[in-house]
Amino acid sequence: MDGIFSTLPLSLLLLLQSCGVWGAPPQPRGTLCRTKPTDLVFIIDSSRSVRPQEFEKVKVFLSRVIEGLDVGPNSTRVGVINYASAVKNEFSLKTHQTKAGLLQAVRRIEPLSTGTMTGLAIQFAISRAFSDAEGARLRSPNINKVAIVVTDGRPQDGVQDVSARARQAGIEIFAIGVGRVDMHTLRQIASEPLDDHVDYVESYSVIEKLTHKFQEAFCVVSDLCATGDHDCEQICISTPGSYKCACKEGFTLNNDGKTCSACSGGSGSALDLVFLIDGSKSVRPENFELVKKFINQIVESLEVSEKQAQVGLVQYSSSVRQEFPLGQFKNKKDIKAAVKKMAYMEKGTMTGQALKYLVDSSFSMANGARPGVPKVGIVFTDGRSQDYITDAAKKAKDLGFRMFAVGVGNAVEDELREIASEPVAEHYFYTADFRTISNIGKKLQMKICVEEDPCECKSIVNFQTKVEELINTLQRKYILWKGRIPALELKILAWDKMRNRLKAI
Numbered sequence: 001m002d003g004i005f006s007t008l009p010l011s012l013l014l015l016l017q018s019c020g021v022w023g024a025p026p027q028p029r030g031t032l033c034r035t036k037p038t039d040l041v042f043i044i045d046s047s048r049s050v051r052p053q054e055f056e057k058v059k060v061f062l063s064r065v066i067e068g069l070d071v072g073p074n075s076t077r078v079g080v081i082n083y084a085s086a087v088k089n090e091f092s093l094k095t096h097q098t099k100a101g102l103l104q105a106v107r108r109i110e111p112l113s114t115g116t117m118t119g120l121a122i123q124f125a126i127s128r129a130f131s132d133a134e135g136a137r138l139r140s141p142n143i144n145k146v147a148i149v150v151t152d153g154r155p156q157d158g159v160q161d162v163s164a165r166a167r168q169a170g171i172e173i174f175a176i177g178v179g180r181v182d183m184h185t186l187r188q189i190a191s192e193p194l195d196d197h198v199d200y201v202e203s204y205s206v207i208e209k210l211t212h213k214f215q216e217a218f219c220v221v222s223d224l225c226a227t228g229d230h231d232c233e234q235i236c237i238s239t240p241g242s243y244k245c246a247c248k249e250g251f252t253l254n255n256d257g258k259t260c261s262a263c264s265g266g267s268g269s270a271l272d273l274v275f276l277i278d279g280s281k282s283v284r285p286e287n288f289e290l291v292k293k294f295i296n297q298i299v300e301s302l303e304v305s306e307k308q309a310q311v312g313l314v315q316y317s318s319s320v321r322q323e324f325p326l327g328q329f330k331n332k333k334d335i336k337a338a339v340k341k342m343a344y345m346e347k348g349t350m351t352g353q354a355l356k357y358l359v360d361s362s363f364s365m366a367n368g369a370r371p372g373v374p375k376v377g378i379v380f381t382d383g384r385s386q387d388y389i390t391d392a393a394k395k396a397k398d399l400g401f402r403m404f405a406v407g408v409g410n411a412v413e414d415e416l417r418e419i420a421s422e423p424v425a426e427h428y429f430y431t432a433d434f435r436t437i438s439n440i441g442k443k444l445q446m447k448i449c450v451e452e453d454p455c456e457c458k459s460i461v462n463f464q465t466k467v468e469e470l471i472n473t474l475q476r477k478y479i480l481w482k483g484r485i486p487a488l489e490l491k492i493l494a495w496d497k498m499r500n501r502l503k504a505i
C-alpha cells in the first residue's frame with residue numbers, strides 16, 4: 001500500500017479509487033469470437049497406429065474447434081482430408097456451409113487404418129483441397145488459408161519440400177504431434193514461428209485440450225475477453241480491438257498489467273507451502289527444468305521469512321524424496337538455488353505414496369511446520385498414478401490443508417479433481433504442454449495466499465473508514481477556523497498528515 005501512496009502525492013480521491021474501494025463490477029463474458037474469413041483444412045492421420053477409440057478423440061477435437069468458428073460461405077469454410085497409405089477427401093471447403101452440417105460430417109468419418117503418407121496428404125491439400133474447384137477462395141490478405149495437420153507417427157514419405165511449397169502458396173500450417181511422433185517432422189511441416197505452430201500431446205486422450213488455442217488463433221473480434229482470460233488474473237475488460245485487465249475489490253493491478261496483488265496481507269501473510277513434484281520418467285529431463293522454473297516463479301511471489309512464508313519441496317517417482325523441509329531456507333534466493341540443484345529421479349509415478357508423505361511428514365512440526373499457520377500443498381504431475389490416491393488426498397483436505405493440483409500432458413483429470421480442494425474448479429489446473437505451465441504459475445501466485453479476508457487488519461475498508469474519520473476531524477477543526485475552506489480542499493490539505501498516520505492502519 002505504501003507504494004500506492006508514493007505515486008499519488010496529493011489526490012485523495014484518486015487514491016481511494018486506485019485500490020478499488022468501491023470495487024469494479026464483474027466483467028460479463030462477451031459474445032462468441034468472430035473469426036476472420038478463413039479457408040481451413042484439417043489433415044488427419046488415421047494410419048493403423050491410431051486406434052479406433054483414439055480416432056474418436058481426434059473427431060471430438062475437430063468438432064470443438066469448428067464449434068468456435070463463424071461458419072459460412074463468406075466467413076469460414078472447412079474441409080477435412082483423411083490419410084493413411086492413401087488420401088481421402090472427406091469433404092471439401094464448398095461441401096458444407098453451416099456449422100451443423102460440418103459437425104454431422106465429422107461424426108461420419110472413419111479411420112483408414114493403413115500406412116502414414118503425410119507428404120502425400122499435404123500435396124493433396126495444395127493441388128486439390130485449396131483449389132478453386134473445391135471451394136477455396138482467391139489468395140487475398142483478407143482471407144486466411146490454414147491447414148492443421150494431426151499425426152502420431154513418422155511419415156513413410158518426405159514432408160520437408162512439399163510443406164515448403166504449401167507455405168510458399170500462402171498456406172499457414174499448424175502441426176500437432178501425438179505420442180511417439182517424430183518432432184523433427186513436425187518442425188519440417190509447420191510454419192514459422194515454430195513455437196506457435198507446433199504442438200505436442202502425449203496421448204489422444206488430451207488432444208481436446210488444444211481446442212482453446214485454435215479458437216483464439218482464428219479470433220479477430222474486438223471482444224477479445226470472449227475467448228478466454230488472456231492472462232488477466234481476475235477481470236478482463238474488452239476495448240475496441242484490444243482488452244485490458246482489472247482487479248476485484250481489495251486488489252490492485254501489478255506493473256505487468258495482468259496480475260493482481262492484495263492491497264495488504266496476501267503474499268506477505270504467514271504460510272507453510274510444500275511443493276509435491278512428479279519426477280517420473282515420462283516428464284523427461286528438458287521438461288523437468290521447466291518444472292523447476294515453475295516452482296521458482298511461485299516462490300518469487302512470496303515474502304519468505306521465519307514469520308511469513310516458508311517453503312518445502314518433495315519429489316516423487318517410484319519412491320518419495322524430501323528435497324528440503326519447511327523453514328530450512330530463510331530467503332527466496334536460497335530456496336531458488338536449492339530448486340535449481342534438484343536432481344531428476346526419473347522412475348515411476350507413485351502419487352498416492354507422495355500424498356501420504358505430505359500428510360504424515362511434510363506438514364509436521366518435526367519438518368518445520370508452524371502451529372496455526374495455513375498449510376498449502378501444490379501437487380504437480382504429468383501422468384496417471386500407479387497407486388491409490390483417494391485416502392491420502394481425502395486426509396490432506398480433512399486436515400485443513402489447501403490442496404492445488406497441477407496436471408500436464410497425460411495427467412488424469414479425475415485424479416487432479418480428487419486431489420484438489422473445494423471449490424475444485426479453482427484448485428486444479430491443466431495444460432497439454434510443459435511450455436505453458438508458466439501461465440498456470442501466474443494464476444497460482446495469488447491463489448496460494450490466505451483468502452480469509454486477504455486485506456484483514458490493513459484492509460481497504462478499514463483504510464477508507466480511518467480516512468473518513470480523519471477528514472471529519474479536520475473538517476470540524478477548519479470549519480471553526482474561518483469556515484471558508486471547501487471540503488475537497490480540506491482533503492488535499494490533510495494529505496500529508498494522513499500519509500503519516502496511514503502507516504499505522
